[in-house]
Amino acid sequence: MKKETILLGHGSGGRMSQELIRDMFMKHFGGEVLTAETDAALLDLPPGMTVFTTDSYVVSPLFFPGGDIGHLAVCGTVNDLSVSGGRPLALSASFILEEGLSLEELERVVSSMADTAREAGVAIVTGDTKVVEHGSCDKLFINTAGIGVLDPRYRGISHARDVQAGDRIIVNGFLGDHGVAVLAARQHLDISGEIVSDAAPLNKMIGRVLEEKVPVRFMRDPTRGGLATLLCDLAERTSLGIDLPESALPVRPEVKNICEVFGFDPLYLANEGKVVMVVPAEEADRTVALLRQDPRGRKACIIGTITHDHPGKVVMETEIGGRRIVDMLAGEQLPRIC
Amino acid sequence: MKKETILLGHGSGGRMSQELIRDMFMKHFGGEVLTAETDAALLDLPPGMTVFTTDSYVVSPLFFPGGDIGHLAVCGTVNDLSVSGGRPLALSASFILEEGLSLEELERVVSSMADTAREAGVAIVTGDTKVVEHGSCDKLFINTAGIGVLDPRYRGISHARDVQAGDRIIVNGFLGDHGVAVLAARQHLDISGEIVSDAAPLNKMIGRVLEEKVPVRFMRDPTRGGLATLLCDLAERTSLGIDLPESALPVRPEVKNICEVFGFDPLYLANEGKVVMVVPAEEADRTVALLRQDPRGRKACIIGTITHDHPGKVVMETEIGGRRIVDMLAGEQLPRIC
Numbered sequence: 001m002k003k004e005t006i007l008l009g010h011g012s013g014g015r016m017s018q019e020l021i022r023d024m025f026m027k028h029f030g031g032e033v034l035t036a037e038t039d040a041a042l043l044d045l046p047p048g049m050t051v052f053t054t055d056s057y058v059v060s061p062l063f064f065p066g067g068d069i070g071h072l073a074v075c076g077t078v079n080d081l082s083v084s085g086g087r088p089l090a091l092s093a094s095f096i097l098e099e100g101l102s103l104e105e106l107e108r109v110v111s112s113m114a115d116t117a118r119e120a121g122v123a124i125v126t127g128d129t130k131v132v133e134h135g136s137c138d139k140l141f142i143n144t145a146g147i148g149v150l151d152p153r154y155r156g157i158s159h160a161r162d163v164q165a166g167d168r169i170i171v172n173g174f175l176g177d178h179g180v181a182v183l184a185a186r187q188h189l190d191i192s193g194e195i196v197s198d199a200a201p202l203n204k205m206i207g208r209v210l211e212e213k214v215p216v217r218f219m220r221d222p223t224r225g226g227l228a229t230l231l232c233d234l235a236e237r238t239s240l241g242i243d244l245p246e247s248a249l250p251v252r253p254e255v256k257n258i259c260e261v262f263g264f265d266p267l268y269l270a271n272e273g274k275v276v277m278v279v280p281a282e283e284a285d286r287t288v289a290l291l292r293q294d295p296r297g298r299k300a301c302i303i304g305t306i307t308h309d310h311p312g313k314v315v316m317e318t319e320i321g322g323r324r325i326v327d328m329l330a331g332e333q334l335p336r337i338c
Numbered sequence: 339m340k341k342e343t344i345l346l347g348h349g350s351g352g353r354m355s356q357e358l359i360r361d362m363f364m365k366h367f368g369g370e371v372l373t374a375e376t377d378a379a380l381l382d383l384p385p386g387m388t389v390f391t392t393d394s395y396v397v398s399p400l401f402f403p404g405g406d407i408g409h410l411a412v413c414g415t416v417n418d419l420s421v422s423g424g425r426p427l428a429l430s431a432s433f434i435l436e437e438g439l440s441l442e443e444l445e446r447v448v449s450s451m452a453d454t455a456r457e458a459g460v461a462i463v464t465g466d467t468k469v470v471e472h473g474s475c476d477k478l479f480i481n482t483a484g485i486g487v488l489d490p491r492y493r494g495i496s497h498a499r500d501v502q503a504g505d506r507i508i509v510n511g512f513l514g515d516h517g518v519a520v521l522a523a524r525q526h527l528d529i530s531g532e533i534v535s536d537a538a539p540l541n542k543m544i545g546r547v548l549e550e551k552v553p554v555r556f557m558r559d560p561t562r563g564g565l566a567t568l569l570c571d572l573a574e575r576t577s578l579g580i581d582l583p584e585s586a587l588p589v590r591p592e593v594k595n596i597c598e599v600f601g602f603d604p605l606y607l608a609n610e611g612k613v614v615m616v617v618p619a620e621e622a623d624r625t626v627a628l629l630r631q632d633p634r635g636r637k638a639c640i641i642g643t644i645t646h647d648h649p650g651k652v653v654m655e656t657e658i659g660g661r662r663i664v665d666m667l668a669g670e671q672l673p674r675i676c
Binding site: 007008017051052055081083125127131136147224226268270332 | 345346347349350351352353354355356375376377378379380381382383387388389390391392393394395396398418419421422424428430431432433434463464465466468469470471473474475476479481483484485488494495496497498558559561562563564567571575606608666667668669670671673674676
């Protein structure tokens with residue numbers, strides 16, 4: 001079916017929908033649970049509280065250095081479950097397709113989702129496909145919802161209230177790679193060899209830290225809005241301050257350069273393979289060491305401290321010795337980043 | 339915020355996203371579980387196997403006689419869980435918004451979702467919002483995923499293999515109302531007073547039948563592709579035949595008329611408040627009586643029989659005494675119906 005394209009009939013619920021399900025979705029996602037014979041998946045979840053989340057993905061372009069919309073749609077939802085304190089188990093996958101989308105492009109995306117789900121150890125167990133007329137959507141949007149169970153090694157669902165003054169803030173590597181990779185693909189910049197999206201499922205890396213009984217106080221992934229928005233939100237919710245020495249922020253020189261050219265701030269760029277962990281000060285070095293044992297955490301480092309000073313505010317000590325109040329993203333820096 | 343519209347910044351993940359979540363989604367969906375403070379919902383599900391499903395909704399126009407995209411997005415997923423044998427408990431709601439969509443329209447949809455969820459007794463517990471540039475989607479798409487537990491009063495997940503020759507096929511009322519209501523709204527036909535969408539959550543009506551220990555063999559909702567597609571699929575999967583007397587099919591005269599004008603067949607029109615139940619012959623009358631006790635089932639009736647004759651085929655005895663082989667929907671009759 002390589003040269004064919006999506007037709008309205010593929011979304012009819014009739015014969016063509018059945019063929020698409022069989023030749024595309026069952027082919028790549030089919031497993032123990034996913035079957036074309038029932039409209040819902042039946043799951044035998046392990047005991048424990050259930051964690052449930054969802055995200056829609058509208059990234060443009062569909063393919064970018066280091067990933068594609070399908071890879072992103074699996075990573076994003078796996079990571080939302082993981083940073084919330086869940087162990088991801090099963091995903092749904094729902095597609096909105098534009099009439100005229102090539103089946104070859106769709107299959108690349110679907111195959112990438114299947115690969116990423118395998119890597120993360122989750123199953124894609126149920127799904128849906130809608131088709132809209134040419135011009136009514138931009139090629140392909142994906143929604144994934146995810147189910148997991150609360151990881152018994154974690155303290156419950158990740159919540160800002162558990163954060164304390166003195167805690168250290170850790171991130172597992174370079175900031176802004178995803179944002180710059182998508183920007184480069186969109187603008188046809190020739191940097192594809194240098195910077196690739198960090199999009200990756202983080203559940204195994206996070207599991208490694210929890211397995212070693214690090215008493216993680218808080219986790220979240222700095223996706224849309226970037227690190228700055230995540231930390232501003234955390235400072236506001238805890239009524240504690242955050243100190244962020246600029247010299248400690250891991251940003252690639254190439255990312256800094258691109259940001260200067262486009263007037264972006266890497267603090268606000270989206271990441272899709274990063275987790276911010278807040279841990280007690282005395283656990284910080286051990287946490288960094290554990291993260292560095294994972295390929296997704298080789299460049300993990302401590303980037304800041306929770307403080308009683310300047311409550312509700314994130315203050316960056318700049319490299320030239322000044323102080324900058326970091327605010328939440330206002331407006332939009334780079335739309336359709338995920 | 340009535341006169342304002344959606345801006346790209348509402349999808350940034352930053353300050354404007356937070357305001358939209360607070361002033362729109364938390365306002366209408368906020369409850370015990372949904373909170374802006376965590377990225378995933380934590381659910382304490384009752385014991386039993388978990389049922390999980392998803393659908394994206396792209397219906398055009400957004401508002402139609404008897405419903406809107408939000409009402410549909412809740413009904414559709416509640417019903418998918420219910421007809422699969424699940425008791426619906428929690429939904430996710432994910433929005434793809436076009437830049438320029440009026441906040442007033444969005445709020446009508448969101449408020450309608452909240453009302454429908456309340457009616458069905460399910461909670462909207464987690465969500466997401468993305469914004470795309472003007473022209474990159476058609477106003478508003480919604481995805482809902484749903485979680486339930488297997489209803490202990492049912493035999494497991496609804497599956498064609500449980501159907502037997504001699505079983506009766508029941509539907510809870512008139513066919514094609516949803517399809518015609520959406521068609522009328524799209525074509526600006528002046529029939530809005532006569533035919534309204536049947537979109538409705540069916541979990542309580544189905545629960546009533548299960549509560550009375552009717553040994554239902556199979557359930558499914560005849561949405562996209564209509565009754566014909568559902569029954570063809572059932573005949574193929576069971577390798578049994580289906581007899582469908584045309585005289586028994588409940589179709590409003592107004593729907594028949596519109597179908598004649600537009601060249602549609604009501605057998606293929608979408609329904610969003612109907613369930614097809616297959617039950618043992620000796621249980622058929624009791625099932626109809628139970629369905630009729632519910633406002634959603636007042637016009638319930640037996641529409642056909644499972645047979646060993648013509649295996650894999652649906653045969654309609656027409657009102658003029660002929661026989662017509664009913665096939666699955668080929669191509670597309672009416673796109674963007676849900």
